[in-house]
Amino acid sequence: MFTIHTADLLCGRCSIEDLPHQSLMELLIVEIPDSSKVYEGDKMTGDDCCTWKGVFCKDGMVQRISWGFQFSPASVQINLCYVPASVTELTMHANYFCGKLEINALPRELRQLNLSINQFHGSISLVELPPNIMVVSIRKNDLSGSIDLRVLPPTMQSLSLEHNKLSGTIDLSNLPEGLLVLSLSDNCFGGPINMTKLPSTLSSMNLSSNKLTGEVKLRSMPIGLDVLSLQSNHLEGEVDLRYLPKDMDGMIHLSYNRLTGTVRMTRGMLMNVWLLGNQITEVCDENEKPLLSLNIHLTYSEI
Template identity: 30%
Template sequence: FVDLLMSLHVEILGVALCSVDSSLGKLERDSLPQQTLMELLVEEIEHKSDWICGTDEDPKELTEWRGVILNSKKEVIEISWFDSSTSGMAHIPNLHGRVNLQWIPPTTEIVVISTHFLKGEIDVSVLPRCLQTFNLFSNNLSGGLHLQYLPERILVFEVSQNNIEGTLELDRLPVTLQCLGLSSNKFSGCVNLSHLPNALEALYLSSNQLSGKVDLTHLPESLSDLDLSKNAFVGEFVYDDLPVALVQLDISETNLIGNLYVEK
């Protein structure tokens, strides 16, 4: 009995310490200058001086950082580092190394760091609470993902084509979420599609290791794109149960069955 009490005490203490550490980390981040936060964010990225922030000997002020937009208070509101010449994006080719996402400044609303080779993990609970777009498509991110802790104002969360694993909780997503991209990772287990946000317009789950029965009878009416392909899903669906807004449904390479009626 004494051993049991000691074991419970240690477990509870461990949880408490983890909670305190997380809170202290957030307080520390929020108290640091924005320049320092951005330098910590890119600290382990290779060749960053060539494309983003200058050298250690000759660092650039945030106003000179490529792909970083500040507000009138000189606070970071957007980080866009995209390996493409797409108009409106900062063309930053082939970043390697590790990105320390826990240091994203708390004022940041848009993060686009896509099509690179960056490693790192996503602690959703410490992302800026004002974040609206988070796009790290096509990198080498790993670890798990606790979507129930996404920022409450998030509109787009796109992390397809990474190495993220674990199970997915899709029944406690923020009500504001419009696009969720999780394709081409290593997610496994079952998913619940019966309690998705009413605002959701696009959901991409293809090319994972997901399985089990999928219920398509309670999808949000706003949903226009749904990709479940290349998973071990099973179940049946009825055309009349699908949202009227749905224009793209991909269930190829699954065990889902049903009839779709196409007007000629």
């Protein structure tokens, strides 16, 4: 076990693909103080990574690595370039791994990635994601800089980057048509947002707790959108709900912004809208007649 004593090899995907999976897996964990946790147990051996805890192989090739909450909290740098190229699912959440997140070092066959609750820092280049990836969760890290959502792989179904330090504007004009979940809350994104070209498949979008500005324009919303979270931003102006499909059933969170004036809605609307902490003066129907609606939540007493 550990015939390779350093992880300081050239970390280019082409330069390491010829290494056996056993050597790659040893390099992957060599800097982790309690790395022995993954091979201490019945029928496990350090000399055969396919017997390790959370490692799943097929025909001797590593397919999945699942190491959530696996190691003791410690700021340990891990080089993801040593993840074998055959891996399609990589889960390493809640281990407090640190270092710069090199997206281009990930296996090109990767379909699911979970690196949440770690200490990865620096920018993240979404254009370098594996071409067929479907699920990415890198919540609660120290990522910074801007992101370009226009370059997401067409296979993407879920992207979760909340609780980082990402900034810049959010361009929602060219999201993958099959996207189901987009979560970018608790960052430092600013500027206005245009939600008129959201994919028809989108069921949940969370942009809360940022610094978004401008008006809220709820036109051309996907009818299957169950949750839209925009609370705790700097959005302003009046709220017009009349363009929402009447049978659209879900929740829109707009609390704690700078919204003012009249909320306009269609009678019989099913969508629940939360507007706590704003300066709303009245709710009117499509004919500008005052309306008392149980779907519009303005104060704590209505919860």
